[in-house]
Amino acid sequence: MSKSDQLRIDAQELAQAWSRTLPSVLDASDQAKVWPDEAESNVLRVHITTAGRSLYSFDFKCTYVDSREVRVELVDVERDNHAVDERTDIIQTLVDDYVRHLHECAQQLHALTTR
Structure with missing residues (x-):
């Protein structure tokens, strides 16, 4: 990561922005919690709980590689x-969907992370 393209936003502020934005890209009945990683300032932790009777919950690590790209x-x-x-098909499908939604959320916050 070049110095000019580092993430320049407070981790708590970024987590709050994600908390506000993520529900708009998820299914309305899914619930998400976002918080900054305690060890790495460029990492957010995301916990998503699916709606309905399946009672699935997913934990993701979202690492800002630079001000624009999230792994x-x-x-x-x-x-x-x-x-x-x-490894089941249903889990992999849900994971793929959530990863896509997490990237959408990061994209919507580009104006905040690239300032």
Whole structure:
């Protein structure tokens, strides 16, 4: 990351902006929590709970590579507070959708992260 393209926003402010923006790109019935990583100032942690009876929850690590690019990694998937096999088709489909939504959220916040 070049010095000129570093993330220049307070991690707490960025997490709050994500918290406001993420619901607009998720399904209305999904719930999300966003908070800054305690160890890395360019990382946000995102917990998404699916709606309905499936009771899936997903944890993601969103790392700002620079002021524009976000790398999204799946950390964990649980169903009703129990670990599940992340390789199933339904889980992979949900993960792909959420990763896309997380990138959409980051894109909507470019004006904030590139200032």
